[in-house]
Amino acid sequence: MSHIGRSFRRIEDGPLLLGKGSFAADCNAPGQLHMRVVRSPVAFGRILGVETAEAAALEGVVAIWTTDDVAELPPIDFRQMGLEALAPYRQWVLARDYVRYVGDPVAVVVAVDPYVAEDAADLVFCDIEELAPQLDATAAPSAFMPDIHPGLLSEPAVLRRAYGDVDAAFAAADKIVALEVKVGRHTGVPLETRGALGVYDADKDVLTLYGAAKVPHYNRDAISRMLGLGEGRLHLSEGHVGGGFGIRGELYPEDVLVCAAALRLRRPVKWIEDRKEHLLAANHSRDQVYRLRAAVDRRGFILGLEAEFFTDQGAYVRTHGTTVTDLSAAMLPGPYVIPAYAAVGHIRLTNKTPAGTYRAPGRYESTFARERLIDKIATELDLSPVEVRRVNFIAAEAMPFDRGIKTLGTGVVYDSGQYRDLLERVLDRLSYNQLQDELAARRDRGELVGFGVACFVEKSGLGPQDLVRITVDGRGTVEIVTGVASVGQGVETVLAQICAETIGIPIERINVIHGQTDRIEIGFGAFASRVTVMAGSAVKIASEALRDRALEAAAGLLQTTPDALKLSDGMVEAVSGGASLPLGEIALHLKDSGGLTGEGRFVAGHMTYPYGVHAAQVKVDPSTCGITIERYLVGYDVGRAVNPMLIEGQIVGGAAQGIGGALLEEFVYDENGQPLAASFADYLMPTCHEVPEIEVLLREDAPSPLNPLGVKGAGEAGINAVGAALAAAIDAALQKPGAVTQLPITPARLHEILRGPRS
Amino acid sequence: MKPAAFDYFRPASLSDALALLAKYKDDCKILAGGQSLVPAMNFRLARPAILIDINDIAELDYVHADDRGLHIGALTRHAAFHRRVVDGPLGALFSAVARHIAHYPIRQRGTFAGSLAHADPASEWCLLATTLDATVVAKSARGERAIAIGDFFNGTFSTDLEPDELLAEVHLPPMGQGWRTGFYEFSRRAGDFALGMALAALRIEAGVVREARLGVGGVSDRAIRLRKLEERLVGGAASQEMIDTIAREAWASVSPIGDIHATPEYRRDLVATAVKRALTEAAA
C-alpha cells in the first residue's frame, strides 16, 4: 500500500480536536511570574527618562527593568541575510536613547499575576521628547538616531541584482512600458499570539523556554550567545503552535527578556502577548513600492526590465536582515525569460513597527508588481494578457533555468517547470473563452464583472540541511526525531507518510518529535516552505537506512538473505511467504547493538522552484464599491504531492490570507505615526463570509530533480498571486485597464478610481 | 488586555440595581451584554471602579407588544429579534435589521438597550430607534422619565442618561399593516459596523405615500432622521424618479466624517445609495 500521494487525515489532530492542545498560554510552572512590556506611546523620540517608582511600589510587583538594567544584553542579531552595514540598525531588547515606533519596548514589569503586571505597566511613565517621524519609505532618508549615530541614515542598504545588457534591450525596444505600484503594510496574524514561559532548573542548571516556534535551534544558540549561556544550558521546547506565517518564532525582545528574567529571578516567568501588542510588536510585512520599466517588442516580449523598489522596513532591521528585499529583487522576473534585468532595492527605515517575512515574502509583492506590468504591456500593445504571458514564459525545454542571480545566498536556478502547460490547464478548466463571453454578456447587461489571471514562480526547500533519526522500539512503535518545527501545517503526518512508504508501517504507529532542542543537536526549522523538501528527504534517507538494517538483522534471524525479505504492516516477511518477524522483535534483538535505528541527513545547496497560476472572477458593485469574489482558482505544480489534502489546505489558507492583504488588511498610521489599525475592529481579517470556495488544480508535472522524493514546497502557493489576480479581475470588471495600482483595494480606493481623485 | 481592577455587583432586582446606581453614580457602569463594555475595559479605555451586572434582573428581560406599540426590556438580546417579536411590518423589520448586527455569538449576548446606551453612531438599533420615533424609559432611585429619542443621543458614545439612571425600556409606536419598510447597509465585512446605512418606512395608500420615515446612520456622530425628505415623500408616489431625487437630496444634506475605512466623499455616495436601496425596498 502506497503512503505517499494519499490524503491521510492528520495524525496530530487528536489532542487538538479534544481541546488538549498545549499552546504557549497552556504552559505553566509552579510559582510563575508574569511579564508585561511597557511600550512606547510615540513613534519617534529621545528618551529623557523612564519613571518606575510608582509602579514598583504596587503590591505584587517583583521587578521593573529599563534599558540600564539590561545593559549587558546585545541587540538582537540577524538570523539570515545579515550585512555588516545593517548592524547599527538592530533592535535592543529595551529601547536605548530613542524610541522608534509606537510599541517599541521601553521597560518590563514582572509581577505575581498578569493583572498586576498590566496595572504596574500603566504606571510606568516614559518621558520622551517627541521628534517628527519618518513615515514614507520613498522620501529622502533621514537620521536614524540623531547624535547617537551621527550621519547614520534611514537607508541601511541598497541591494542590486542584474544580468544581461539592459541598455541594449531598451535601445532595441518597440515600446517602453512603465508602472508604479504599491503593496500596503500588512502581516501574518496567527490565531495564537506570541508567548513564552522561561523555567530555570537550578539542580540541572538548565533554562527551558516553552512557546518556541519556527526555528528553535537557531533561537537557542542566539539566546545563549546573548545571555552568555554555555552549551547545554538552554533548551527550547515547541508545543502546539497556532499559526506561524513567518512572523511567529523569530527571535524578538520578549523571548530574550523572559529568559533573562527567569535566570535572574530564579522563578518561572511567563509572557503572553495580547492582540493589541501583537499588532504593534510582532513583525509587520509587505509595504513596498515598485517602479518598473519594461522594454518590449511588438509581441509583448520583455527584452529588458528595470526595477527600483523600496521596502518599508519599519523602525529596525530585525532577524531577517535583507531577506524580503533580497527575495523581491531575485524573484521579480518570475516565470518569464526577461533576458536583461537590473533591479535596485532600497531598504528604508521608518517609524513604524519593524518588518520581516510573511508567507511568500518578496513574492506576494513582486508578483503583484510584475503581473500588473504584464497586464499593462498587454493593454498598451492591444494584446490579450494571456497571450503576453505565453510569449514570455520560460519554456519547459529551457529547464533547469539559471537566472544568473542569487538569493538567500544560493543561485536562482529553476529546477523544473512547465509554466505554459499549467496556464493552459487552468484556462481549460475554466473554459476560458466561454467564460470571457459570458462575462462580456453580463457586462453588456450592466454588471461589472471581470476575470484576471496571474502567474508566478515560488521558491521552497531552503537548505542548508536537515537531520532525522528514526528509532523502532520493542513494541514496534516508530519515533522520528527531527530538528524542523511545526507551525500547524501537518509536519507529523507528512513525515510519517514518507517514513511509512519506505518501512511499510501504518502511520498511526509513528510518532514525530520536532522542535525540541534537547532531542536532536541540529535543526533548521519551519520556514521558506522547506520542511517537506528538507526533513522529508532526510526521513526518506533515514527510513531506507533503518529498513536495510531491519532486513539485515531479520535475514540473520530467519537464516535467509535480505533480498528474500520485505517490510509490510510492521512485519518483516519472506517475499515467498511463510516466515515473518515483527519489527519490534527485531528492535529487541538489536538492543545491545545500537537498536533498530536509521539516520538521514539531507543537504541542499539549491532551492527548488514550484510554480502556479491564480485565476479570479469578481463582481464590483459601483454604488457601494463592494467587491464579491465569484470564483477563485489556484493551479499549482508541487512536483510531487505527499498528501494532497494538506497541500490543498495550505493553498486554501494561503489564498484566504492573500485576499486579506488584497482587499482588507492594512496597518494605517496617522501623520504622527500613531497606528490606526491596532485591533481587530480596524485591522480587518477576512472571514468565511469574504473568502469564496477556493478551487485547487494540483499538478505533479515537474518533479524536482534536486531531492529523492521529487517534492517542492506548498506553503506559499495559495497566497503568492492573490493581489495580482484580484487586481486584474477588478480592472476587467471596471473595464479600466491598469486602474488598480495599490493594495489593499479598499472601497474608498475603489471609489476614488470610479469617481476620480478627492477634490 | 486585562481590565483594571473593579468591584462587581450582581443585583437580582431592579430596585437593588437602582440603589447601587444612586450610591456609586459616576464610579459605576452597568454591564448588560458586555459586547461593547468588556472590550473597552480590556483595552483599558473604560475603567469603571464598579460594575453593576444587570443580567440577573429577570424583570428587565421581556419584549412584548400591545396597542401602544412594542416594549423592549433592557435585557432583550439582539438574537431575540431573529424571530419576529410582533406581527406585521415592525417585527419583520426588526428581524431583518438584527441580522446585520455583528455575528451570531455576539447577538446572543448584546442587548438592544445596551446598543442605545452605548450610542455608537453606526449602531443599527440606534438608527432604527431614531427613525421610528422610539421613546426611552430611564429609571433611577429618584423615579422614572421618558426621553424622546430625538433628545436621547448627545453624540458618539454619549447620551442624555444621568449617571444614576438605568435604561429600563425602549418603546416603539405600533406600525400598522399599511406600512412597508426597507433597510440597507454596507460594511467592509459581514458583521462589521456599517460604513453607511439607511432605514425607510412608508405608509402607502392607493399608490400615494401618506406617511414616511427615513433615517441614515454611520455618517456622523449619531443616526440622523431626514425629516425634510420625509415631508417631500408624503403626498406623492414613491416612484423611481422620486426615490432618485430623495437619494440626491440625502447626499446633499449630510456631511459625513472620514476615517480609515471611508473617506467623506465615499461615505456620502454610500449614504445616497443606502437611501435609494432602502426606499426602493420599502416602495416595492
Ligand SMILES: Cc1cc2nc3c(=O)[nH]c(=O)nc-3n(C[C@H](O)[C@H](O)[C@H](O)COP(=O)(O)OP(=O)(O)OC[C@H]3O[C@@H](n4cnc5c(N)ncnc54)[C@H](O)[C@@H]3O)c2cc1C
Ligand atoms: C465583533 C463585534 C461586532 C459588533 N458589531 C456590531 C454591529 O455591527 N452593530 C452594532 O450595533 N453593534 C455591534 N457590536 C456591539 C454590540 O451590538 C453590543 O452588544 C452593543 O453595542 C452593546 O450592547 P451590550 O448589551 O453588549 O452592552 P454592554 O457592552 O454591556 O454595555 C455598553 C454600554 O452601555 C451601557 N449600558 C448597557 N445597558 C445599559 C442600560 N440598560 N442602562 C444604562 N446603560 C447601559 C454600559 O454601561 C456600557 O457603557 C459589535 C460587537 C462586537 C464585539
